[in-house]
Amino acid sequence: MYYVSTRNKEDRRTAAQAIAQGLAADGGLMTPEVFPKLSQNALETMRDMSYQQRAVYVMGSFLDDFTSSELSAFASRAYGPDKFDVKAVAPVRDVDGNTYCLELWHGPTCAFKDMALQMLPHLLSAALVKNQEEKTVCILVATSGDTGKAALEGFKDVEKTRILVFYPKDGVSAIQQLQMVTQEGENVGVCSVVGNFDDAQTGVKRLFADPALREQLAGRGFFLSSANSINWGRVLPQIVYYISAYCDLMRDGKLQKGEALNVCVPTGNFGNILAAYYAKTMGVPIGKLICASNSNNVLTDFLRTGVYDRNRTFYNTMSPSMDILISSNLERLLFALTGHDDAEVRDYMAQLNQDGRYEVSPVLRDKLGKLFAAGYCDDTRTQQVIGRMWNEHKYLIDPHTAVAFEVLDQYRKETGDASPALVASTASPFKFCDSVLGALGVTELEQGTAILEQLSARTGVAAPAPLAGLKDKSVRFAQNVEKDHMVDQVLELLK
Numbered sequence: 001m002y003y004v005s006t007r008n009k010e011d012r013r014t015a016a017q018a019i020a021q022g023l024a025a026d027g028g029l030m031t032p033e034v035f036p037k038l039s040q041n042a043l044e045t046m047r048d049m050s051y052q053q054r055a056v057y058v059m060g061s062f063l064d065d066f067t068s069s070e071l072s073a074f075a076s077r078a079y080g081p082d083k084f085d086v087k088a089v090a091p092v093r094d095v096d097g098n099t100y101c102l103e104l105w106h107g108p109t110c111a112f113k114d115m116a117l118q119m120l121p122h123l124l125s126a127a128l129v130k131n132q133e134e135k136t137v138c139i140l141v142a143t144s145g146d147t148g149k150a151a152l153e154g155f156k157d158v159e160k161t162r163i164l165v166f167y168p169k170d171g172v173s174a175i176q177q178l179q180m181v182t183q184e185g186e187n188v189g190v191c192s193v194v195g196n197f198d199d200a201q202t203g204v205k206r207l208f209a210d211p212a213l214r215e216q217l218a219g220r221g222f223f224l225s226s227a228n229s230i231n232w233g234r235v236l237p238q239i240v241y242y243i244s245a246y247c248d249l250m251r252d253g254k255l256q257k258g259e260a261l262n263v264c265v266p267t268g269n270f271g272n273i274l275a276a277y278y279a280k281t282m283g284v285p286i287g288k289l290i291c292a293s294n295s296n297n298v299l300t301d302f303l304r305t306g307v308y309d310r311n312r313t314f315y316n317t318m319s320p321s322m323d324i325l326i327s328s329n330l331e332r333l334l335f336a337l338t339g340h341d342d343a344e345v346r347d348y349m350a351q352l353n354q355d356g357r358y359e360v361s362p363v364l365r366d367k368l369g370k371l372f373a374a375g376y377c378d379d380t381r382t383q384q385v386i387g388r389m390w391n392e393h394k395y396l397i398d399p400h401t402a403v404a405f406e407v408l409d410q411y412r413k414e415t416g417d418a419s420p421a422l423v424a425s426t427a428s429p430f431k432f433c434d435s436v437l438g439a440l441g442v443t444e445l446e447q448g449t450a451i452l453e454q455l456s457a458r459t460g461v462a463a464p465a466p467l468a469g470l471k472d473k474s475v476r477f478a479q480n481v482e483k484d485h486m487v488d489q490v491l492e493l494l495k
């Protein structure tokens, strides 16, 4: 199977090339030329498999330049008991008999990003060998909180890799920041950027597009790649968990063969919900894809009107991982829904770059409306939902998950569509202790890592071990740069 750039479908690469490259040379996103189909029989075959086996089954259908024994070895290392605190890896919790919650935060950094970033280093390391690459890869990451730590943990001390993470100063939670600045490993770097996530992400994309920098780094024996969801190796493992959740629900008798399941995903960069869309494209009986946003509701407006307009106020919210106005992966959706019309996608992206805005064709708008629903939720409501979920279900959820529960509720009320629904739960509530404690009515908050124990004491829920362990770690990274000086950090790390 080949992968093509969303901006030039003549640019064809193998999976190993696409994964090593991260982003296409023209700034487009590498995307499969065709999507394999999963029959109902295939879903039934997978029903009784472990998560690791399902990952091999699904990923194998996309990665024909990787052997099945390679993928099996990667899956057992990526999703083993030393990495995930539950055997199921991505368990599905029954909330009320018709609403299910896919818990994606049982990995080493307590966020859904682990699902892909425990796998990507294996894929990328193998890809370097397959491509006979002699240079060391330097992974540049922009994060609004979760990707950064998950990528650092995944690539820590991985041979022939370096990793540098940029996060917005004052744009991530205190625990998220502590997770990153205390990162161990000889090949890692972390730096805050003056600005918001969009500034960090745009800065990173600018570095990828800088031919002089690439040449200079090549001279030092390095090339650049990405661990953000612009890299296909990030999106593919995310498709697996939607398929796995559907199989779990069938196995447990909660869904009948072929029964539609709506899926509601809190998303900022659109990678997580795009993975659900791809699972649907492959044949999983997913009904409506419900896109949940916080007050940075650029995606809500886009999916409702067909107009993408990032010219609006950027809010720092209590669900920081979704504080994004330039949503990278939408480009892959546009490519899919235009029938791989790279010229049309190029045109939209050029308008976005120039005016911060584009409007899709009426045909595309209709397709979006049939596939997606969208809504958003502000911080006040987010805290109410956290409080309600705790009081009614004794279920402790994080602010991003709360946004999704609220938007699903809005959708059900507005449409009367009472189909079974799956909510993607993207992070542990312990990553956002202050907001969660506030939602539970606590006003006097402990400082530093003591707040983890405070949330535990208030709820009787134990903090995940990797977060509880933060109190023994020392801060290693305190660098802060203006967005125009990110290049200096790269050159410093790779000197």
Ligand SMILES: N[C@@H](CCOP(=O)(O)O)C(=O)O
Pocket (backbone or CB within 6 Å): 142, 143, 144, 145, 146, 147, 148, 227, 228, 229, 230, 268, 269, 271, 272, 321, 322, 328
């Ligand atoms: N929500 C992200 C932002 C980057 O998104 P990605 O899916 O492209 O890595 C984060 O937590 O950093």
